[in-house]
Amino acid sequence: MPNKTTQKAPEQHSPDSQAIIGSQAETAGKNLCTVAEAAKLNRCSADLIYAAIADGQLQAMRIGRGRKRGRFLIRASAIGAWLQQRERQTSQELRARR
Numbered sequence: 001m002p003n004k005t006t007q008k009a010p011e012q013h014s015p016d017s018q019a020i021i022g023s024q025a026e027t028a029g030k031n032l033c034t035v036a037e038a039a040k041l042n043r044c045s046a047d048l049i050y051a052a053i054a055d056g057q058l059q060a061m062r063i064g065r066g067r068k069r070g071r072f073l074i075r076a077s078a079i080g081a082w083l084q085q086r087e088r089q090t091s092q093e094l095r096a097r098r
Helices: 015-030 035-041 046-054 076-097
Strands: 032-034 061-063 071-075
Touching: 032 035, 032 076, 035 046, 035 071, 046 071, 071 076
Parallel strands: none
Antiparallel strands: 032 071, 061 071
């Protein structure tokens, strides 16, 4: 009897499901950014972003271990919330000066 090896056929996705899978991966990548990217997008220094993370004002997750600080990833929604908080704080400070 000849030896028959059964090979599993590669999983096929419909074009629609491939588009959905691709868009989910694309969206997931856009929802996270590094400290350097967050600083560049917000036109501030990376030190300000690190300080906000250290103070607990900006939520981030540590990924791996870096030489000094490690690598942080920050959700876009966390950056938006942090910016709104800073905006409110600035408005209150300006009103208090009047």
